[in-house]
Structure formats: structure tokens, C-alpha cells
Amino acid sequence: MLLMGIAVLSITEFYHLRGHITIGNLDYFGMVARTHHLSSELSAWVSGLYPVGIPLLAKWGLSLGVDVAHFGRVLSLFGGCVCVLGTAALALHVTRSRLFALFAAAFMVATGTLLFYAGFEGTDMLSAGLQVLALGVLSRNIQDRRLALLAGVITGLGYLIRYTALLTFVVCTLYWIMLAVLHRDRRRLWPVLFYGVGFIIGAAPQWIPSLIVTGNPLYMTQAYHIWIKLHGGDDFIATWGSDPTLGLTRLIMLDPGRFIRNWWGEFSKFWLNQTPALVDQPLLQFSRAGWLLLVFDRRIRPQYRLLFAWYAVGIVAALSIFTIDTRFLLILLPIFLLGALYLLWRVIPAVSVKGINVPLNIIALAGLLAIASPTILSYARTSEGGPHANVIETSNRMITAGARGAHEIVSANLYHQDVSSPTRDTYHKLFTVAEADSLAAWRTTALAAGMRFVIYNDQVGLNYYPQYRALLDPYQRVPGYTPVWIPENQGFVAYRVEPETFEPQHRMDKCFENGIELLGYDLASHTYQPEGTGSAIGLYLYWRALQPVDADLKVFTHVMDAQGQLVAQDDSVPVIWTYPVAAWQPGEIVVDYHHIALTPDKPLRALTLNVGLYDAVRGERVMVCNADGVLADDKVTLITMDIHISE
Numbered sequence: 001m002l003l004m005g006i007a008v009l010s011i012t013e014f015y016h017l018r019g020h021i022t023i024g025n026l027d028y029f030g031m032v033a034r035t036h037h038l039s040s041e042l043s044a045w046v047s048g049l050y051p052v053g054i055p056l057l058a059k060w061g062l063s064l065g066v067d068v069a070h071f072g073r074v075l076s077l078f079g080g081c082v083c084v085l086g087t088a089a090l091a092l093h094v095t096r097s098r099l100f101a102l103f104a105a106a107f108m109v110a111t112g113t114l115l116f117y118a119g120f121e122g123t124d125m126l127s128a129g130l131q132v133l134a135l136g137v138l139s140r141n142i143q144d145r146r147l148a149l150l151a152g153v154i155t156g157l158g159y160l161i162r163y164t165a166l167l168t169f170v171v172c173t174l175y176w177i178m179l180a181v182l183h184r185d186r187r188r189l190w191p192v193l194f195y196g197v198g199f200i201i202g203a204a205p206q207w208i209p210s211l212i213v214t215g216n217p218l219y220m221t222q223a224y225h226i227w228i229k230l231h232g233g234d235d236f237i238a239t240w241g242s243d244p245t246l247g248l249t250r251l252i253m254l255d256p257g258r259f260i261r262n263w264w265g266e267f268s269k270f271w272l273n274q275t276p277a278l279v280d281q282p283l284l285q286f287s288r289a290g291w292l293l294l295v296f297d298r299r300i301r302p303q304y305r306l307l308f309a310w311y312a313v314g315i316v317a318a319l320s321i322f323t324i325d326t327r328f329l330l331i332l333l334p335i336f337l338l339g340a341l342y343l344l345w346r347v348i349p350a351v352s353v354k355g356i357n358v359p360l361n362i363i364a365l366a367g368l369l370a371i372a373s374p375t376i377l378s379y380a381r382t383s384e385g386g387p388h389a390n391v392i393e394t395s396n397r398m399i400t401a402g403a404r405g406a407h408e409i410v411s412a413n414l415y416h417q418d419v420s421s422p423t424r425d426t427y428h429k430l431f432t433v434a435e436a437d438s439l440a441a442w443r444t445t446a447l448a449a450g451m452r453f454v455i456y457n458d459q460v461g462l463n464y465y466p467q468y469r470a471l472l473d474p475y476q477r478v479p480g481y482t483p484v485w486i487p488e489n490q491g492f493v494a495y496r497v498e499p500e501t502f503e504p505q506h507r508m509d510k511c512f513e514n515g516i517e518l519l520g521y522d523l524a525s526h527t528y529q530p531e532g533t534g535s536a537i538g539l540y541l542y543w544r545a546l547q548p549v550d551a552d553l554k555v556f557t558h559v560m561d562a563q564g565q566l567v568a569q570d571d572s573v574p575v576i577w578t579y580p581v582a583a584w585q586p587g588e589i590v591v592d593y594h595h596i597a598l599t600p601d602k603p604l605r606a607l608t609l610n611v612g613l614y615d616a617v618r619g620e621r622v623m624v625c626n627a628d629g630v631l632a633d634d635k636v637t638l639i640t641m642d643i644h645i646s647e
Contacts, residue, residue: 002088005105006081008376012109013077013119015380021419021530022391023069025122028054029417029426032068035059036423045209048221052206053160054123067422072121079126080118082133084108087334089136094294094304094338100345103365104338110372112280113326113333115379127162128330130154134168135311135334142179142303148191149198156202163220164319164328169199171314175307182306223251226322230258248321266320276326278333280372283340290339293346308335341365390487392529394455394494395419400538400595401484401496402524403453410446411455412465413492419529427455430465439468443480443497453484457492471495474578482540482591483576496540498591504542510636512613513623514553515546516581519589521611521638535604537596539638541611543574545584552616553581557594558635562606570594573616581613610635 023029027050034055037044045052054075061071087108092101108114117125134154137147155172158165173192180188200207207217226248252259269275271288279287294300295309312335319328348361395418403409406418406425416427428451436442446454456471470476474483474493485494504520511517522540539557559568573580574592584590598604612635613622621634 001102002085002105005102005109006084009080009084009109009115009118010077012115012376012380013073013080016115016382017073017119019530020073021067021069022415023072023121023417023424024415025072025120026414028068028072028122029424031055031123032058032072032423033426035062035068042209043213045205046213046219048219050123051160051163052209053157053162054126056160056205062422067424069121069419069424073119076120076122076125077118079124079129080114082129083114083118083125083330083334086129086132086134086136087337090132090139090334091338091341093136093139094300095342095345099362100341103345103369104334104341106369107283107337107341107372108334110280110369110375111333111337112375112379113278113330115375117327117330123162124327124330127158127165128333130158130161131165131168131331132334134158134172135307138172139304139307142176142307143188143191145190145194148194152195152198152200153202154198155195156199156204159199159203160206163222166218167315167318168331169195171311171318174314175310178306178310179303222322223248226251229323230255230262263320266322266324267317270316270320270324270329276324276329278326278329279337279340280375282368282371283337286340286343287336288339290341290343291336292339293343294335294339297342297346299346308339311335344368391415391417392419394485396526396528396536397485397595398453398455398494400524400526400536401453401494401593402522402538402540408451409453409455410451412457412460413455414460416455420526430454430456430460435465435467437467439470439478440480442468446497447499452497453494454481454497455492455494459491461492474576477579482593483578484538484593485595486576486578496591496593502591504540506638508636508638511625511629513625513631514549514551514613516549516613516622517544517546518542518611518636519544523609523639532600534600535598537568537598537609539570539594539596539609539611541592541594543584543590543592544588545581545586545590547586549581549584551582553613553622554616555592555594556610556612556614556621556635557596558610559596559598560608560610561603567602567607568596568598570596608640609638611638612636 031050031054034044034047034052035058038052038055038059054072057075058068058071061068061074066074084105088101088105091104092098095101117128131154134151137151137154141147151172152169155165155169158168172195176188176192176195180186210219211217274284274288277284291308291312295305297305312332315329315332316324344364345361348364394413394416398409399418399420406421406427409416409427410430410433411427412430414429418425418427433442433449433451434445436445454471456468458472461472462469470478471481471493472490474486480498480500481495482498483493484496505522507520508518509520519542521542524538525535526538527535537559541555554571555574556571557569558566561567572594574590576593579590612624614620615622623631624633624636626632
């Protein structure tokens with residue numbers, strides 16, 4: 001039955017995540033970025049923000065051919081399964097009821113909090129699952145030294161994934177010390193030693209490099225998060241420098257009153273307002289009362305009652321130093337879930353009907369589980385969305401426009417990434433390029449740094465870099481910026497950044513009868529991600545008008561198959577509908593981009609690309625001159641060969 005619950009969780013996550021290829025966790029980008037440097041130098045193993053566990057595992061996944069987005073979710077799913085296993089073990093050892101343990105595992109699988117984090121790439125679920133498993137191991141026999149050693153190793157592995165596992169280590173260590181003091185028995189301190197040794201073994205890949213590089217085996221720079229929470233809009237970097245090592249003690253002494261008020265606000269919020277809500281309704285209503293029953297029910301052995309009391313209060317108290325957040329409290333989900341279930345298990349009596357004993361508590365739990373089960377189906381049916389809903393289209397568009405990777409793109413959107421890259425490389429953030437007073441100066445800086453594309457939006461862009469606001473209006477024709485994508489809502493605009501002097505990749509010098517020249521073109525192509533969703537051609541046409549043209553002309557770009565049938569096209573006013581031919585200045589070179597989408601059922605080989613001009617009013621094409629200046633055709637054939645679609 002336990003394996004069935006784990007199978008249900010795995011299948012649910014599989015259906016929920018099918019087709020989901022982007023990374024939605026901003027922290028995860030920083031973790032996987034370290035995979036490129038782990039083998040080069042020891043200092044790459046040390047980070048004050050994130051331990052080395054996820055980068056190491058992601059590097060291993062890449063060596064197996066699995067991209068970091070999918071591998072990250074596999075790790076989270078594994079953490080969710082381990083959490084279910086640890087919850088069942090904890091329930092079994094505390095109540096000695098296999099049926100109750102199965103109920104606990106089943107309700108865990110049906111809990112929305114677990115379902116979300118078990119499918120969310122990052123450290124949260126894997127670290128929490130390991131810590132819950134450590135509690136499950138300990139609960140079998142609190143005084144068993146071998147189990148203490150094993151639990152220590154598991155907790156140390158959790159520390160490799162997330163530094164907050166140190167809280168579990170400290171709370172459990174103090175728990176054993178309290179037991180020894182209460183029983184006035186020094187022998188009860190032996191598990192502390194074995195637990196500590198196990199933790200050192202599990203966390204060795206992190207504490208050894210940290211000790212060698214920094215001299216501090218538990219090196220981390222998390223205090224600045226607390227400083228920012230306490231001091232709001234103050235500039236931490238300006239106050240403490242770019243490599244903060246502000247300790248907790250010094251942080252408290254800066255303003256003890258403010259620190260205590262923040263701590264009490266976070267601590268009381270959790271206990272009095274049930275915020276955040278870890279357990280789903282209707283069990284949420286019973287979770288706090290059920291936890292109290294676990295603590296005070298004399299039918300539970302005192303060592304377990306103390307464990308439930310001390311662990312929950314200790315973890316919440318420690319986390320309240322910073323902030324109470326669901327992802328930090330995942331390690332407490334099993335305890336409050338068990339509390340709610342235990343309350344119903346003990347309070348609802350069994351009744352006798354015509355001499356037959358009817359276990360109403362089991363019936364009640366089974367009924368509640370049936371009510372909770374639709375959560376699983378609902379979660380499985382939801383698809384990718386959220387703040388990164390347009391990330392896939394943006395990635396496909398930018399590569400089709402000729403970007404050779406995320407390193408060539410600057411974006412004001414924090415979620416933008418190259419979804420075709422196994423490491424899901426993020427685009428450079430706008431703040432990584434030095435600010436400039438003008439777009440001309442910024443273009444020089446960006447090109448010198450090897451960046452060829454920029455995406456400017458109406459949120460971060462306008463708020464933090466208003467001097468670039470002209471980019472949000474492509475009709476202003478900013479020199480040196482070629483629009484390559486204008487979404488319908490125009491929340492952002494994407495540009496290719498042009499050098500001071502530029503030449504087309506393919507020179508042509510074709511002349512039309514109205515005095516317009518086609519100087520040449522640039523061509524790129526891309527297979528969309530996810531695979532099987534189509535492909536596209538990115539085409540830059542270089543035009544020059546030798547004289548004013550007073551006509552309503554459009555550009556046509558047609559893709560023909562081997563049989564001469566039209567399979568794709570993009571007809572528009574030049575420069576993505578923003579620069580009519582009638583507005584062109586004589587002698588001006590106009591770079592005109594076209595995105596030509598090919599559906600999955602269209603051929604990718606033996607395609608011919610034809611371009612030209614036509615009168616939008618009369619529908620007549622503008623004739624093209626041959627080498628002798630004679631009007632010979634109504635189109636220009638750019639290529640008559642297979643179009644290579646990049647993999």
C-alpha cells in the first residue's frame with residue numbers, strides 16, 4: 001500500500017509536468033550555473049547562498065543526458081517520495097499502527113503542499129524529504145546509536161541540499177541533551193555523538209571545501225536576508241559590501257528591538273493564524289489541536305511527545321528569526337498532518353451495531369481521504385503557467401532570430417531562459433550591463449560585451465531604466481535596434497542590436513522597378529522546443545530605397561516545397577509593421593525582420609524561399625530587374641536548397 005501511494009504521487013507528477021520544460025524557480029538558476037565550474041577549482045564548491053548538493057546532482061544528470069529542468073523535478077519528486085516514506089515511518093513508530101501509517105502516507109500524497117513542491121525544481125522538497133526521513137529513522141528507537149548515525153548521515157545529506165537542514169541537526173541534538181538531563185543519565189548522550197559523526201559524514205562534500213577555502217566549515221552568507229527583511233529599503237550592499245559576512249549576533253545587536261518584534265510577529269503568525277497553511281482543509285482545522293494531543297496524550301511514550309513538542313516549536317522559533325515560509329516549513333508538514341489524523345483517530349470512537357464493532361474513526365478517515373483525493377486529479381490536470389508562461393515562445397523566437405545562446409541576450413524579464421539548452425541558461429539581466437545615458441551609448445557597451453539582442457519590458461524596464469523607454473515603442477525607430485518580436489499586448493519588445501557598420505551575411509544587390517534595392521539577407525532557423533511543436537525561419541532583409549516611394553507596399557516572404565506548393569509565409573509592412581516603405585529615406589538601409597513559422601506537418605527539406613514586394617491596395621507585385629536592368633520576375637529567390645534546421 002505504501003508503494004502504491006508513492007506510485008500515485010509519481011504518476012500524478014508525471015501527468016502534471018508533461019510538456020513542462022522551463023525553470024520556474026529563480027534560485028535554481030544560480031544553483032545549476034555552478035555546474036560549469038565544479039571541476040575547475042575548489043572554491044567553486046563553496047557558496048554562502050547555496051550548498052553544493054544540487055549543482056553536483058545536476059552535473060551528474062547532465063552527464064546522463066538529462067537537462068537540468070527535468071532532472072531538478074526528478075530530484076524533487078524523489079524528495080516527495082522520501083517524505084511520504086518518512087511520514088509513514090514516523091506514524092508507525094509513534095502509534096504502532098500500520099493502518100494509521102498507511103492513512104498518513106495516503107493523506108500526504110493528497111496534500112496540495114506536497115504535490116506542488118514535489119514537482120518544483122530546487123532544494124525545498126529534496127532537503128525536506130531527507131530531514132523527514134531522518135526523523136522517521138530516529139523514531140524507531142531514539143537511543144539506538146546505529147540509527148542515530150544513519151539519521152545523522154541523512155540529515156547531513158539534507159544539509160548538502162539546503163543549509164536549513166542545520167536547524168534539524170541542532171534541534172535534534174538539543175533534544176537528546178534534554179532527554180539525558182530529564183533522565184539524569186549520561187549514557188543517553190551517546191546518540192548525540194553518533195548523530196554528529198553521521199552529520200559530518202553526510203555533509204562532508206560541503207564542509208571540507210568550506211573549511212579549506214574559508215576556514216569555516218559551516219560557511220554561509222544568509223544573514224543579509226535577515227538584514228533586508230528587518231531594514232526594508234535600506235541598501236545592504238552599500239552598508240556591508242558586496243561579499244557580506246555579517247554574523248547573526250552582530251545583526252541582532254544592530255537593533256535588538258526591531259529584531260525581537262520581527263521574531264515575535266513571525267512566530268505568533270504561525271501559531272495563532274495558522275499561516276502559512278501546510279495542511280489542506282478540512283484537516284487544517286484539526287492540525288494544531290491534533291499536535292497538542294500528540295504532545296500531551298499519555299498513550300504516546302514520553303520521548304515521542306517531547307520530540308513532537310520540541311521539534312515543532314524549535315523549528316518554528318528558529319525560522320522566525322527570518323521569515324515563516326511554506327518552503328522552509330515543509331519539514332513540519334508530516335507532524336501537523338499526523339496531529340490532525342491522530343485527533344480524529346483517537347476522538348472518534350468505535351460503536352457496536354447489533355454486536356458488530358464498527359470503527360467509526362477508520363470510516364471517518366477513509367471518507368476524508370475520498371474528499372481529499374480530487375486534489376490529486378486536479379493537480380495532475382493543470383499545465384504549465386505562471387510568470388514564465390511566455391518563456392518558451394520567447395526562447396524559440398530569439399533563437400530563430402539568430403541568437404546563438406543566452407549569453408547573447410539581455411532581458412528585463414527574470415524568467416527568460418534558453419529552453420533548448422540542457423542547462424537552461426538564463427538571459428543576461430538588464431542590470432548586468434552598465435547603465436548609459438543614451439541608447440546609442442548602451443548599444444556600444446552591450447556589443448563590446450558580446451550581447452546582440454535586448455528585450456525591454458514595461459515593468460522592470462520602465463521602473464528601473466526609464467532612460468531606455470524608447471525601446472518600448474518600436475515606431476520611434478531607434479537607430480541600431482532592429483525589432484524582431486512585438487507581442488500582441490506589447491508588454492515588451494525584442495530587438496537585435498546592430499553594430500555601427502553592418503553587412504548582410506548573403507549579398508544580392510537585386511533592384512526593383514520602383515528604385516528599391518534588396519542588398520542581401522541574413523538567415524537563421526530553429527526547431528521549436530518542446531520537440532514536435534514545429535520550427536521556424538528567421539529572415540533579415542536589407543533594403544535601400546534609391547528614391548522616395550509613394551506607395552502602400554508590403555513585403556512577402558514565401559516558403560515553397562519541392563512541388564512548388566506554398567507551405568509558410570509572412571507578409572507584412574516592413575520592420576514588423578512599424579516602418580512603411582513610403583517613410584523610407586533615400587539611401588537609408590532598412591533591416592527588415594520576418595519570422596516564418598513552419599507547422600510540424602510541413603516538410604523541412606528541399607524548401608525554396610522567395611521574397612518580394614507587392615502593392616497592398618491593388619495586390620500587384622513589384623517587378624524585379626535582372627542583371628541587364630530588364631524587368632524579368634516578380635520575386636527574388638533567396639535559396640533553392642535544403643534549409644538546415646538547428647537541433
